[in-house]
Amino acid sequence: MKPEDLINMTRLALSGEESDVRLFAAQLVRKYRKTDPKTASQLEDLLKSAPTRSSSVLRKQNINTDTFQVTSISDPQINGLLKYEFSTPIERPLLSTSIEQSFMQVTAEHRRVEILQKKGLKPTSSIIFKGPPGVGKTISARWLANELDLPFYILDLTSVMSSLLGKTGNNLRAVIDFAKSHPCVLFLDEIDAIAKRRNDESDVGELKRLVTVMLQEIENWPACGLLIAATNHPDLVDPAIWRRFDLEIQFSQPTETQLKQAVNEFLGDDAADFAPWMEEILSRLKGSSFSDVKRLVSSLRKLRLINPNRFESTMLEKLVPDLGLLSRAERINMAVDWVRKFDMPILRAAKMFSVSRDTIRKSI
Numbered sequence: 001m002k003p004e005d006l007i008n009m010t011r012l013a014l015s016g017e018e019s020d021v022r023l024f025a026a027q028l029v030r031k032y033r034k035t036d037p038k039t040a041s042q043l044e045d046l047l048k049s050a051p052t053r054s055s056s057v058l059r060k061q062n063i064n065t066d067t068f069q070v071t072s073i074s075d076p077q078i079n080g081l082l083k084y085e086f087s088t089p090i091e092r093p094l095l096s097t098s099i100e101q102s103f104m105q106v107t108a109e110h111r112r113v114e115i116l117q118k119k120g121l122k123p124t125s126s127i128i129f130k131g132p133p134g135v136g137k138t139i140s141a142r143w144l145a146n147e148l149d150l151p152f153y154i155l156d157l158t159s160v161m162s163s164l165l166g167k168t169g170n171n172l173r174a175v176i177d178f179a180k181s182h183p184c185v186l187f188l189d190e191i192d193a194i195a196k197r198r199n200d201e202s203d204v205g206e207l208k209r210l211v212t213v214m215l216q217e218i219e220n221w222p223a224c225g226l227l228i229a230a231t232n233h234p235d236l237v238d239p240a241i242w243r244r245f246d247l248e249i250q251f252s253q254p255t256e257t258q259l260k261q262a263v264n265e266f267l268g269d270d271a272a273d274f275a276p277w278m279e280e281i282l283s284r285l286k287g288s289s290f291s292d293v294k295r296l297v298s299s300l301r302k303l304r305l306i307n308p309n310r311f312e313s314t315m316l317e318k319l320v321p322d323l324g325l326l327s328r329a330e331r332i333n334m335a336v337d338w339v340r341k342f343d344m345p346i347l348r349a350a351k352m353f354s355v356s357r358d359t360i361r362k363s364i
Ligand SMILES: Nc1ncnc2c1ncn2[C@@H]1O[C@H](COP(=O)(O)OP(=O)(O)O)[C@@H](O)[C@H]1O
Pocket: 092, 093, 094, 095, 132, 133, 134, 135, 136, 137, 138, 139, 140, 262, 290, 291, 292, 294
């Protein structure tokens, strides 16, 4: 081993950042595999046998949300890798029965690794999530990690790809080595970012290498961990890549029943107070994603707390659907409805739905 590697390793060890030590060790394994295979394999064994200590060794970043803390891995080699730590119980995603069943099987397989391995079987260790934005890919990955009691890391490939492309391959390798060095869930978000750059002629060679890295790594993912990749644009991802995942899960926009369930769940203990507006809320949310539901519902709940007196009218304004999507007859019906049901002044209803006051008066 070269003296500078020893010095670097000592420096990292003294700084007490365990994740950096692991990361650097994983790089050394790769570096010395050819020239000094004995040292490389000893190092590799060490990495595999030593359990990760508490994650407090990771440098904290000033991002703090309700449910988890985010830390960024402090090695400059690794751009964009975030570690999420769960502090309070995390939200359980609303899922279709078939996705829920798949998830239950995955967690059961991981809990029974020994039984599977006796028969030469390996638990599901790579999954690809496909589907539009805001339907639960990220929170499902987080939820799975939590169920499996494993640390959770997110690598957003758009941020990696926007850094110098020449470095992306090394970056991706470093992240993958790091994730493979201990049991964890690695979430590769927006893997289509790799494919999107394919049009750029100058990048072709580098992109091919990246795709090769991905292909090799997906298949050899350790049984004790889980690699999850997500994409909003499955058509952009090389089919050779997604065929190698053990499991493919298609996420879809919520159905009407799921929308209703989501609204009720997000309303929490305010559900009874919002019951009179349920129909309007649901009609406003037609075709929306779960994250749109979450956004609208939180905004309405806050509005009610901040502005209890003018709540009803301000809320109705928020619930006006996209008028472009409504026919004139539908607009008239809604205007009339809101005047009747919520005592909205006719003038206001007329303005809101772009119909004349007379039309509303006539229909009441
Ligand atoms: N299936 C779901 N069940 C419950 N909440 C959801 C679901 N999907 C999305 N959400 C809400 O929307 C937010 C964004 O979801 P996210 O998982 O990041 O979507 P995606 O990764 O598919 O773009 C979540 O924080 C959550 O509040």
